[in-house]
Amino acid sequence: MSQDDVGVDLDTSLGYHLKQAHSVLRSAMDAALRPLGMTVPQYACLELLHQRPGLSNSELARGAFVSRQSMNVLLQSLEREQLVSRPDQSPAGRALPVQLTPLGGERLRAASAAVSSVETRMTQALNINQQQQLRDLLASCVKALSE
Amino acid sequence: MSQDDVGVDLDTSLGYHLKQAHSVLRSAMDAALRPLGMTVPQYACLELLHQRPGLSNSELARGAFVSRQSMNVLLQSLEREQLVSRPDQSPAGRALPVQLTPLGGERLRAASAAVSSVETRMTQALNINQQQQLRDLLASCVKALSE
DNA sequence: TGACTCATGTCAATATTCTGACATACCTTG
C-alpha cells in the first residue's frame, strides 16, 4: 500500500500502533472497572493519590494527562462520593493538598486489583526482559518528543 | 514506592507508560497540525481514506478507534469542507463508501508530512531494529487484550 | 417465504474535556 514519496503507512506507523494499543487498553480497563462503578479517570486519580498523597489538583492533572479543569470536576465528584478530601483552606500558596479517605483507599484496592489483572493479561505474552524493553522504548519516545 | 500486596506502581506500570506516550504524541501531532487548520481526528480519517478508499463510516470509525456516531459528525464537517465525498445513495447495503476529493488529497499531503515529521522526531533515538521491536511488542499487547 | 440476526446510518440526549478568562498567592528581580 502507498507508493507515496511522502506519507504515513498505518500498518507501519508507530503512532498508529500506539494509538491502537492505548485504545484497546482503555476499553479493557473500562470493562474491568465498570462492575466496580468506577471510571478510568477516577481510578487514575485515586491511584495517583495513593502513591503520592497530598498532590494538588494541578499536579494530579499533569499526572493523569488531563487539563486541571477536567481534574477539578473529577475531584468534585470524588469528594461528593467521599473518596477524597481537600482542606477548606490552603496550608501554603493556593494549592490544596488532596488526600485519599479510608473509603477511597478501600475502593481503590478493588479497582487496583482489577486494573492489575488487565495489565497482566496485556503483557502475558511478554517475558520480563520484553516488558522492560517496552518500558524503555516508550520512555525513549516520550523523551524525544518532550524536547 | 508502594510496598503493597496488591496494587499498581505507576513508575513500573506499562499501562501508565502507554498512556503517557499516547498523550505526548497526541499533543505533538496537535501542535503540528494546528498551523494547517486540521485536527488529529480529521487527519486520521483522511489518512485512513487515502490508504483504503471507499471505506464506510463504520469502518472508518473502527479504524480511528472512535464510535461511528463520532466519525459521522467528523465526516459531515469534512464533507462541508469538500475534503471527502459520499454518494447520495448506497451502491449496496446501507454502507456509503467515502472518497477523498482532490482537495482532500492535497490537504492530506501537507498534514501527512507534518505528522510524519513528528513520528520521526519521536523515534529519532531508536534504530530500525528497536522500532520494529516496539511495533511487535505493542502488537503483542493488542493481541493479548483482544481475546 | 418468513422470522431471526447482524451491521449500518442517523437522530437525540448526555457526559466529558478542552480553551479562554480571571483573581489570588508566591517568588524573583530591580
Added chain:
DNA sequence: CAAGGTATGTCAGAATATTGACATGAGTCA
C-alpha cells in the same frame, strides 16, 4: 519595597465524544 513572572483554583462557554435508540438493508435458516 514595588513590579513582573509564574503557578494555582475556579468559573463560563464551546467543542468533542459517548451512550441509547430506531429504522433500514442484507444474510441465514427453518
